[in-house]
Amino acid sequence: MADEEEVVDPAGGAEGEEPPPYWVEVWNDYDPSMRFVSIFPVGEKEGAVASSVAYYIIEPGKHTGLHSDNVEEVVFVAEGEGEVFSIGGSKKLEPGKFFVFPAGIDHDIYAQGSDAMRLLSFFPTTEVLSTFQQEIYPVGGNVLSSKPPAPQLTELDPNNLPENFPFSLEELGMAEAGSEEPRELSRTERLIGMTEPGKPPDEVQVRVSEPGTGRWMVGPAGGELRYEDELEGEKKAADEAPEEEPKPEE
Secondary structure: OOOOOOOOOOOOOOOOOOOOOEEEEEEEOOEEEEEEEEEEEEOHHHOOOOOEEEEEEEOOOOEOOOEEEOOOEEEEEEEOEEEEEEOOEEEEEOOOOEEEEOOOOOEEEEEEOOOOEEEEEEEOOOOOEEEEEEEEEOOOEEEEEOOOOOOOOOOOOOOOOOOOOOOOOOOOOOOOOOOOOOOOOOHHHHHOOOOEOOEOOOOOEEEEEEOOOOEEEEEEOOOOOEEHHHHHHHHHHHHHOOOOOOOOOO
């Protein structure tokens, strides 16, 4: 039998080598010509405290899409040729030339000719935020950050575990092995007043803000809501009221 082919993680380098910098390929579903690659080789991770560097690759016939950056951008055209469209007109991009885009100025870069355009951009910040007029992917929004997206944390729902979940509830401390109690309540379940897993609370209390007043209203869900400050005042008055002396027996 032939030897199994070794699977290499493209996000990691060979043993002993540093992993490659953060990069992302950006595109727009409604405009096939809007596609480019952003590579961020210099930032806080590399020791920069007040600047960063980006490297862009745009294939011929493609463009970046109209966008603006949160800070000034100094661009050096390393390879390829094209044109940049901005407020007030357009400029020809040629190898060896520098261009400056002020902060907040919309610009759209088109790659022309037969070779991919490669741009080296310098920014006076450790995080570049590029805001596009169109939605971009894989971001799923309009803002591209030079920093990798942070991991998103979600609360584990013991009643709806993912398929092939690698841990048991006992291992996570959410249930005792062999006990009738299947698990502990999640934080969300405790917040809404549940006392047993899978059993809704007898009464759910709600607290909502009344727009324009700064006051809060509280009460049972689906029932009458009252101003929280009024309830607190009534409770305080009741606590401070003198106790009634028992009437003498006749």
